[in-house]
Amino acid sequence: xxxxxxxxxxxxxxxxxxxxxxxxxxxxxxxxxxxxxxxxxxxxxxxxxxxxxxxxxxxxxxxxxxxxxxxxxxxxxxxxxxxxxxxxxxxxxxxxxxxxxxxxxxxxxxxxxxxxxxxxxxxxxxxxxxxxxxxxxxxxxxxxxxxxxxxxxxxxxxxxxxxxxxxxxxxxxxxxxxxxxxxxxxxxxxxxxxxxxxxxxxxxxxxxxxxxxxxxxxxxxxxxxxxxxxxxxxxxxxxxxxxxxxxxxxxxxxxxxxxxxxxxxxx
Amino acid sequence: xxxxxxxxxxxxxxxxxxxxxxxxxxxxxxxxxxxxxxxxxxxxxxxxxxxxxxxxxxxxxxxxxxxxxxxxxxxxxxxxxxxxxxxxxxxxxxxxxxxxxxxxxxxxxxxxxxxxxxxxxxxxxxxxxxxxxxxxxxxxxxxxxxxxxxxxxxxxxxxxxxxxxxxxxxxxxxxxxxxxxxxxxxxxxxxxxxxxxxxxxxxxxxxxxxxxxxxxxxxxxxxxxxxxxxxxxxxxxxxxxxxxxxxxxxxxxxxxxxxxxxxxxxxxxxxxxxxxxxxxxxxxxxxxxxxxxxxxxxxxxxxxxxxxxxxxxxxxxxxxxxxxxxx
Numbered sequence: 001x002x003x004x005x006x007x008x009x010x011x012x013x014x015x016x017x018x019x020x021x022x023x024x025x026x027x028x029x030x031x032x033x034x035x036x037x038x039x040x041x042x043x044x045x046x047x048x049x050x051x052x053x054x055x056x057x058x059x060x061x062x063x064x065x066x067x068x069x070x071x072x073x074x075x076x077x078x079x080x081x082x083x084x085x086x087x088x089x090x091x092x093x094x095x096x097x098x099x100x101x102x103x104x105x106x107x108x109x110x111x112x113x114x115x116x117x118x119x120x121x122x123x124x125x126x127x128x129x130x131x132x133x134x135x136x137x138x139x140x141x142x143x144x145x146x147x148x149x150x151x152x153x154x155x156x157x158x159x160x161x162x163x164x165x166x167x168x169x170x171x172x173x174x175x176x177x178x179x180x181x182x183x184x185x186x187x188x189x190x191x192x193x194x195x196x197x198x199x200x201x202x203x204x205x206x207x208x209x210x211x212x213x214x215x216x217x218x219x220x221x222x223x224x225x226x227x228x229x230x231x232x233x234x235x236x237x238x239x240x241x242x243x244x245x246x247x248x249x250x251x252x253x254x255x256x257x258x259x260x261x262x263x264x265x266x267x
Numbered sequence: 268x269x270x271x272x273x274x275x276x277x278x279x280x281x282x283x284x285x286x287x288x289x290x291x292x293x294x295x296x297x298x299x300x301x302x303x304x305x306x307x308x309x310x311x312x313x314x315x316x317x318x319x320x321x322x323x324x325x326x327x328x329x330x331x332x333x334x335x336x337x338x339x340x341x342x343x344x345x346x347x348x349x350x351x352x353x354x355x356x357x358x359x360x361x362x363x364x365x366x367x368x369x370x371x372x373x374x375x376x377x378x379x380x381x382x383x384x385x386x387x388x389x390x391x392x393x394x395x396x397x398x399x400x401x402x403x404x405x406x407x408x409x410x411x412x413x414x415x416x417x418x419x420x421x422x423x424x425x426x427x428x429x430x431x432x433x434x435x436x437x438x439x440x441x442x443x444x445x446x447x448x449x450x451x452x453x454x455x456x457x458x459x460x461x462x463x464x465x466x467x468x469x470x471x472x473x474x475x476x477x478x479x480x481x482x483x484x485x486x487x488x489x490x491x492x493x494x495x496x497x498x499x500x501x502x503x504x505x506x507x508x509x510x511x512x513x514x515x516x517x518x519x520x521x522x523x524x525x526x527x528x529x530x531x532x533x534x535x536x537x538x539x540x541x542x543x544x545x546x547x548x549x550x551x552x553x554x555x556x557x558x559x560x561x562x563x564x565x566x567x568x569x570x571x572x573x574x575x576x577x578x579x580x581x582x583x584x585x586x587x588x589x590x591x592x593x594x
Contacts, residue, residue, distance in 0.1 A: 006373075013370045021358040024399055093354035093415065096318050098344040099371045 007106060010099040014107025018081070019114060029118070032077065036070040036123040043190060044130045053192055055226030063123075063132040064216035065189030068209050070123060071116055071152030072180055078112045078156040079163030079172040087168055091264055102258045109156040116152045120145060135221030144219030147242060151212045154246040157253040164260040189213045194230055205232040208245040214238035269296045271423055271454040272317060276326035279312050279478075286312040288478035289326070294456055294471075299449050301469030302458040305567065309478035310458035311351065314427045317456065318348045330423055344372075347416030351428045355411050357401045361392050364400060364411060365418055372419040379418075386414040390444065406437035413444065424448070426457045430464060442467055462567050466490075474570060482574050490565070493573040494521040494535025497563050498543055502530050503556035511555045518546050524572060530558075535565070535573075 022029055043051075043066065048058045082105075085091050094104050124132075134141045163172050186204050187193070193204035204210050215238035217223050229235040272294040279287040287309045294300040302310050315321035317328050319339035328335045330342045355364045362383050369379025387396045390410045395403060400411065409429065416424060429445065430438040445468055449455050459465050465472045466486040474482040474489070482489060498518070502511050508525065511532055516523050519534035526533075536542045543562045550557055 010371060013367060017356060017359060017363075017367055020363060021356075024358045088357070089350060089352040089354035090356055092320060092350060093348075093368070094371070095320055096343060096346070096348040097368065097371045098340055098373065 003100070007100040007103055010103030011106035011110060014094075014104055015111045015114075018108060018111035022111075022115065029115075032074070032115075033119055033122045035073070036066060036119055037126050039066050039069065040123065040126045040130060047190075051191060053227050056224045057131070059127075059131045060133070060222045061192075061217070061224070061227065062190065063127040064220060064222055065187075065213045066127075067120065067123060067148055067216055068151075068187075068213040069184040069189055070119055071148055071212075072155055072184055072209060074112070074116050074119055074152060075155040075159040076173060076176045076180070077115065077159075078108055079159035079161075079176060080169040082108060082160055082163035083166060083169040083172045086164065086264060091261075095261075095264065101262055102254075105157075105160055105254075105257055105261055108160060109153060112156050113149060113153055116149055120148060132222075136219060140219045140221070144216050147215055147219065147239065148212060150246055151208070151242055154249040154253075157257055158249060161253050161257040161260060164257060164264055183207060183209050187213060188229075188235075192227055193235075201230075202232075205230050206234050208242065210235065211238045211241045211245065215242050270294065270329075271296045271331050272300070272329075272456055274313065274317065274326065274328040277313065277316055277323045277328060278325040279309075279316065279321070279323050286478055287316075287323070287326075290475065290478060290480060292456070292473060292480075294454055296454055297449075297452045298470045299455040299457060299468055301465030301472040302456065302475055303460070303462060303465045303472050303567065303570070304458075304475035305460060305571070308475045310475060311427055312478070313475075314348070314350075314425050314456070314458060318346055318425050319343055344419070345422055347419065347421035347424045349409075349413045349416040349424075349426050349429060351431055355400050355408060355415060358399055360397050360399055361387055361403070361411050362396045365414055368415050368418045374419065382418055382420075386417060390414045406433055406440065409433060409437070409441065410444065413441075417448070422454060424453050424455045426455065428458055428460065431460065438464075460567055462565060462570055474574060476571065476575060482570075489570070493565055493570050495537045495565075496535070496539065497533050497561075497565055497569060498536050498546055499531065499533045499559075499561045499563060500546070500550075500557055501559040502532070502550075503558050505530055507555045508532075510553055511550060514549050514553055514555065515546060517549075518542055521573065533569070535569075536562075 040063070043062050044059050048062070051058055053061050091104065159172070159176060162175055166172055166175060186200055187207045187210040188204055189209060193201050193210060196204055211234055214229055214235055218238065223229070229238070234241045270293045272292060274290060274292040277287045277290040290309065290313055292300065292313070302313065304310050312321065316323045317330060317335060319335050319342050322336060331345055333341045335342050359367065365383035365386055366379050369382050370376065374382060387393050390413070392407060392411060392414070395407060400408060403411065413426070413429065426445070430441045433441060442464070457468060469486065471483070471485055472489050473480050482492065484492070498515065500511070500515065502508065505527065508527065508530060512523055512525060515532050515534045518536055520537055521535040523532055523534040540562060543560065547557060547560060
């Protein structure tokens with residue numbers, strides 16, 4: 001069998017193993033799926049009243065932002081799981097087996113797609129309950145969900161790299177918080193970026209989280225001429241800009257994570 | 268003879284710490300080598316290099332004629348490794364763990380499955396086969412981990428401290444399992460902190476300290492070198508230490524070790540309980556009162572005292588400093 005076939009076979013086996021864990025620890029999923037629901041409710045009913053986006057139904061504006069935020073946060077799970085495997089010595093076991101080197105990471109990120117599909121499903125249902133609607137064609141909606149998943153997949157590799165570089169799962173959570181909080185909050189996910197002071201506005205306009213959010217809004221038909229996207233190229237071409245980020249992230253972090261895995265040692 | 272495991276001049280640094288300092292090892296086909304040493308002596312580092320988990324800074328290592336640094340994949344396909352920490356997935360069942368390892372060893376689905384069942388049976392884990400490993404006892408996890416190392420029926424096996432942390436019963440069970448295994452002709456490198464374990468399982472023992480081999484030989488040769496059993500006495504009064512030492516020394520086959528603080532004397536003897544009785548009788552007639560006495564087999568600490576003049580420097584144990592006294 002060719003190298004690629006073996007990678008697929010080994011990756012499949014690792015994915016299977018990761019999914020069994022989700023099955024055995026349903027409580028893990030409950031907490032993870034609760035957080036997007038909490039965010040939808042929090043922003044819809046608590047902050048929503050005071051955030052005024054003129055002429056626009058805030059909940060409709062909000063849901064795409066919550067989608068983007070959740071898939072980015074979800075990537076933390078990839079990093080934490082890898083750090084845990086390393087801590088428990090199971091990575092040592094894998095590294096002593098004649099399997100494809102990158103299969104553990106390919107399997108990990110693949111199983112986290114399943115996990116993201118679950119969380120996006122839950123969020124969509126919650127969104128529909130609070131008044132969010134998809135106003136575009138079926139295929140545009142599919143493209144919107146596809147783009148969110150693609151972005152989350154790329155971001156999983158960033159967190160996989162973090163997970164392999166730090167000594168414990170707790171550190172992954174803390175370290176990623178430092179990155180993810182500014183990325184998700186200094187963006188157009190919760191408020192229109194033109195309401196921000198200039199330096200933050202520029203950051204928000206070129207922030208990949210804003211791009212995914214804007215792309216999702218367009219593909220789900222949640223944009224409104226009364227709240228136009230900013231003039232920046234990134235916001236005028238959010239789909240293309242998101243795809244560029246996906247390619248760049250994968251090109252950097254896949255080789256980086258694989259290199260770290262090869263030298264990984266139990267800490 | 269055909270050397271299946273061979274290491275020459277292995278050196279490994281972790282920042283300033285020299286974990287291995289020119290270690291040579293050779294294990295002939297079908298034999299068991301015991302790598303004996305305290306914590307931090309470099310045993311695990313040596314195993315990690317031989318099993319391709321770590322690259323050496325200098326020196327070379329071969330498994331079945333294949334260079335571990337040049338062809339790690341080829342080496343991985345031939346070896347089985349079971350480490351100090353049971354590296355099994357605790358959310359998976361025992362069966363799922365072994366099945367997964369079998370698939371990753373590329374045995375194919377059917378073979379992986381039947382091999383998993385076979386090993387669970389052999390390691391007495393049948394009843395627990397479909398329970399998540401989380402529910403296993405320490406001994407069961409270790410057995411499963413060892414079974415994991417055997418999935419592909421490897422020609423060469425590495426066991427890193429297979430009984431550390433097990434209770435005495437678990438240890439004896441593990442010894443039986445390992446003995447059965449090597450009876451089948453597997454070449455084994457085993458690391459341990461217990462002289463008794465090396466004595467029971469290994470054909471040859473290498474004593475390692477600060478990343479270097481300090482003694483090598485069969486268990487018998489090593490025992491000749493360090494003497495047979497130990498007589499250990501605690502006497503009542505420190506004032507009698509000198510007299511007690513003179514008495515004990517006349518029976519000892521080697522040097523008497525005195526720990527003044529605990530008023531303990533340890534001396535290698537031959538002749539078993541008869542000698543102990545003689546020593547006690549003599550001490551009695553010299554009016555030295557004995558609080559405790561024992562006849563025991565030599566420990567790693569005795570080996571180190573004899574070979575290096577200092578006790579086994581176990582990173583985390585705080586034993587009183589003992590010194591060797593020659594009278």
